Amino acid sequence: MAPVFFLLPLLLGQILLCAAGDTINSSTPLSGAQKIVSKGNKFTLGFYTPPQGTNTSSNQGNYYIAIWYSNIPLQTTVWMANPDLPVADPTTAALTIGSDGNLVLLDQSKNRQVLWSTNISTSSNSTIAVLQDGGSLDLRDATNSSMVYWRSIDHPTNTWLPGGKLGLNKTTGVSQRLVPWTNTANPSPGLFSLELDPRGTTQYLIQWNDSITYWSSGPWNNNIFSLVPEMTSGYNYDFQFINNATESYFIYSMKDNSIISRFIIDVDGQIKQLTWVPASQSWILFWSQPRTQCEVYALCGAYGSCNLNALPFCNCIRGFSQKVQSDWDLQDYSSGCKRRVPLQCQTNSSSSQAQPDKFYTMANVRLPDNAQTAVAASSQDCQVACLNNCSCNAYTYNSSGCFAWHGDLINLQDQYSGNGGGTLFLRLAASELPGSKRSKAVIIGAVVGGVAAVLIVLSIVAYFLFQKYRRERTLRIPKTAGGTLIAFRYSDLQHVTNNFSERLGGGAFGSVFKGKLPDSTAIAVKRLDGVHQGEKQFRAEVSTIGTVQHVNLVRLLGFCSEGSRRLLVYEFMPKGSLDLQLFLGETTALSWATRYQIALGTARGLNYLHEKCRDCIIHCDVKPENILLDESFVPKVADFGLAKLLGRDFSRVLTTMRGTRGYLAPEWISGVAITAKADVFSYGMMLFELISGRRNSDHGEQHGSTFFPTFAASKLHEGDVRTLLDPKLNGDANADELTRACKVACWCIQDDESARPTTGQIVQILEGFLDVNMPPVPRSLRVLGESPDVINFFSDISSNQTSQTQNSTTSQTRSTTSGSSHLQSP
Incomplete structure (x- = not known):
């Protein structure tokens, strides 16, 4: 009997651990290892401790009441009750319903101190807390489930979930905002924040220290936020902005509830939309702002400098070192850097041997804020003025004066x-910048040391050669952190691709091989041909490409640059390239709906490259081989940015590669400067192939010797677009979408590049937001006579505005960057 009695507390604990379900009430508080799980098993609530989150002084972990995803192996929290007041021992704490009906977190070891509370006034003290499948912990009336007093989803911490509000209560002045963790192990509030403008405008702001705004969404224009044009291609998201007398807030939802997505403000000061991909068991970045890490204000702290071409981005400037190294190790750079050697004026030294402070030249830097003007007639006078003031840490002199x-x-x-x-x-301090005598001694010492080092290296080179084979077989591939590119070794890529044995394909830039990382992540390795850049320039260009991320662009994971070897490592696309699915899929043809989404997604990806990046990126080789498809046939543009990597050799490689020439715009042949409209021409040629299911040049038997775009243009003018559809579809296609796609394709291949639409206009046309007129037949197709004198993309808004619209659009089409103001419901 005694042993059974001894086991009763343990059995009771297990019962309490499992019986809580999705609800907390006054009689079933949550404590210790207990958890509640939403009915659909999507979210879990319990005590959570972050990775590496230990108190070094006592080696005691910090615990927080948190909500996290139930079925994601990488434990990911979405909400936290007490980020700034951790619990040392969860067995002495409890999340329960208080006597006033509020949900409270009590610390039993501190005389039931209230660490956190929902802090609301309820009409009844009979309440319960229920964890919902949407990730919200709802406090509601125990007898009336429709009476909800409080929702955690409306009080976000660092994560904004679908269905939650992010806005401003105009009555109370309370702002719902996102604040990041201090670092990856400390969830206490950091210095950055995202919130609706407290001044009452309809724009969202990202701020540093509640004082400096470094990004704005722009005001709401009843459709999108003006500085977030990519909202027009929200893909799997529905957006809604509410602005009334009592509150203003933004809310979003998923079109497909099976997709797991979250919006966060990260420790690095960027806002990010992330999507969980089960196939790779990882979070994929869908969208982020600001676009580059160095646009985040004061990211690197005092005396820290950001560098987009370095990893990590933050480093201390000359003469300074990390102030708190442990924080830097956790990606928290806010503590900044400290001076290694005090300035001479700070030491109050009167010694005759004390050297005065000197100045170190930092060229091509973004100058720090809060400069003060000084009176100086020259750069030398400016230097003297700074040197005579001990509080002066730096100066600059330019055409505007001394600062x-x-x-x-x-x-x-x-x-x-x-x-x-x-x-x-x-x-x-002078010692940080040694004088000429000391420099000579240093040089002599360096030469002697170098000679000695060479001798040592030569003496052991045989040993290293002997160990090379074993060393190359041992992979040391680092894991990505926050989207950072990996610098792979060539030997590692040889190993993960089985010595480049499984070739996926090839093209103008080189061959592609399949590989698998040690964690079983599938990758595609592109071995580049014709790259003659130096190491530094290549890394800089790759770094730029790596910052470009969009749901319709293939993600760059890393690179290799060793000697003449240049390789790029991309995410693997399981469905391969579009040409494989389109031209070789005789038994399982792509449906029209899938083809249309591929056309639209490709246009969105190209539009992002042309108009949404800091510098316009022209792809220069748009064709089915460079459109890759993921598991759900979502298109992703590949090989963007590679034209810049190949430099002057690019045009020669491109025009001599078989299969590419059929997509080249006339500009390539005439030798004029290439613009983004060259991509539009190639896109139009590819769109014809999406419609017909065959290469443009492979329709000879069916249409005589007529080139398919020529045949398509004539059928479009006859109103007989059904004959253009891939026979394998048996006529199963949306008539409006088919007509729209044919019109877009014909507009895209116009001889005059100014007559072609922009990729942004293509997206709007395919989405149905912009109607499009019948296109003229390009002169180069030599059918149906000459093109009309007035070229007009878009249908007139009304009959009494015909001439005005034509004149406006004619003006637009003479510009290669024309944008449409003729939006209407088709």
């Missing part, structure tokens, strides 16, 4: 060429 900095240097960026850039003269 000095007397406080911490914040928001620096290396290799910067934008507005606000220049040369900064940084004040350092």
